[in-house]
Amino acid sequence: MDLFDKLKELRQKGLEEIKKASDEKKLNDVRVELVGKKGELTKILHSMREVAPEDRRKVGQKVNELRDLFNNQLDESKKKLVAVLIAKKMEEERVDVTLPGRKQAVGSKHPIYVILDDLEKYFIGMGYKVVQGPEIETDHYCFEMMNLPKDHPARDMQATFYIDGEDLLRTQTSGDQARVLEKHDFSKGPLKMVGPGKVYRRDDDDATHSHQFMQMEGLVVDKNVTMSDLKGTLELIAKHVFGQDRETRLRPSYFPFTEPSVEMDVSCFNCDGKGCPICKYTGWIEVLGAGMVHPNVLENAGIDSKTYGGFAFGLGLDRFAILKYGIDDIRDFYTNDVRFLRQFRKEED
Ligand code: PHE
Numbered sequence: 001m002d003l004f005d006k007l008k009e010l011r012q013k014g015l016e017e018i019k020k021a022s023d024e025k026k027l028n029d030v031r032v033e034l035v036g037k038k039g040e041l042t043k044i045l046h047s048m049r050e051v052a053p054e055d056r057r058k059v060g061q062k063v064n065e066l067r068d069l070f071n072n073q074l075d076e077s078k079k080k081l082v083a084v085l086i087a088k089k090m091e092e093e094r095v096d097v098t099l100p101g102r103k104q105a106v107g108s109k110h111p112i113y114v115i116l117d118d119l120e121k122y123f124i125g126m127g128y129k130v131v132q133g134p135e136i137e138t139d140h141y142c143f144e145m146m147n148l149p150k151d152h153p154a155r156d157m158q159a160t161f162y163i164d165g166e167d168l169l170r171t172q173t174s175g176d177q178a179r180v181l182e183k184h185d186f187s188k189g190p191l192k193m194v195g196p197g198k199v200y201r202r203d204d205d206d207a208t209h210s211h212q213f214m215q216m217e218g219l220v221v222d223k224n225v226t227m228s229d230l231k232g233t234l235e236l237i238a239k240h241v242f243g244q245d246r247e248t249r250l251r252p253s254y255f256p257f258t259e260p261s262v263e264m265d266v267s268c269f270n271c272d273g274k275g276c277p278i279c280k281y282t283g284w285i286e287v288l289g290a291g292m293v294h295p296n297v298l299e300n301a302g303i304d305s306k307t308y309g310g311f312a313f314g315l316g317l318d319r320f321a322i323l324k325y326g327i328d329d330i331r332d333f334y335t336n337d338v339r340f341l342r343q344f345r346k347e348e349d
Helices: 003-020 024-035 040-050 053-092 111-125 152-155 177-183 226-240 295-300 319-327 338-342
Strands: 136-138 165-167 189-199 212-222 248-255 257-268 282-292 309-316
Touching: 003 024, 003 040, 003 053, 024 040, 024 053, 040 053, 053 111, 053 136, 111 189, 111 212, 111 226, 111 319, 177 212, 177 295, 212 226, 212 282, 212 319, 226 248, 226 257, 226 282, 226 309, 226 319, 226 338, 248 282, 282 295, 282 319
Parallel strands: none
Antiparallel strands: 136 165, 189 212, 212 309, 248 257, 257 282, 282 309
């Protein structure tokens, strides 16, 4: 068989094989076999010796033509195979846009955080900074720095979860006062801070007692801070949270880190002071403790108590939420029943 016949045969065979190749791998095998370095066309070129010299140019031309043809067909075929593959994939991965979507369950802000976030904003608006102390606090900051040395009887006011001799779950956020007092640079201006957070006391849980609750500490220290500044601030808080119509009163009290110390009552929002079960028929509800910062607390933090003075307050956020929303069991705050939590969705900002 002469080379022209061989070429004719190869053309037919090659085109058929290209047509038959049903996937990219097979098509590639065919490509190697036909136009590859050791493929059929190369073989024919190698056997040029057998061709009469006058025919060599023609054979060369034919080989080139055939290579072009094969390459074209191989490319075409590959395009088709890829198109089929994509079409198949699209079909398989088709999204039914008419299916109903998955609903995202939207949570709601915890009622205590509704009040906390709102109060934070309110204080930030008055130039306070917000600090956050550690929940595992040292005896040093929780008590000693706050004028409660180891044998002080007032320690009994707060039953404590000690972790070891020195570390404890903080019973109050007042330790935050000592922490910021130590760091504050008075050359940069007065100290005004609020410190919200969880506190813990050993207690038997019932409707009105919880071994964990939330407080917000407040501290203002500067030159010439007076008790009337404290009074004005507390009144602002009470009216902001419980309504502009509320009256407030201060009663003398005792805290080791303030002198004098007070407790603030607000007029009962339920009976407007006439007397009802919520205010236990007194017309008043106790909402927070406060006082003028005890000089020892300032001196403990290295501050001259003759030059600087201030006021501090500590409010129970659970108590605020209980009073504001009429919640009858403090444990509801910590048991994560979504039916309870959902009721506060409307309160979110
Ligand atoms: N730490 C006090 C308590 O937990 C509250 C308080 C804070 C009182 C700051 C006065 C000043 O009862």
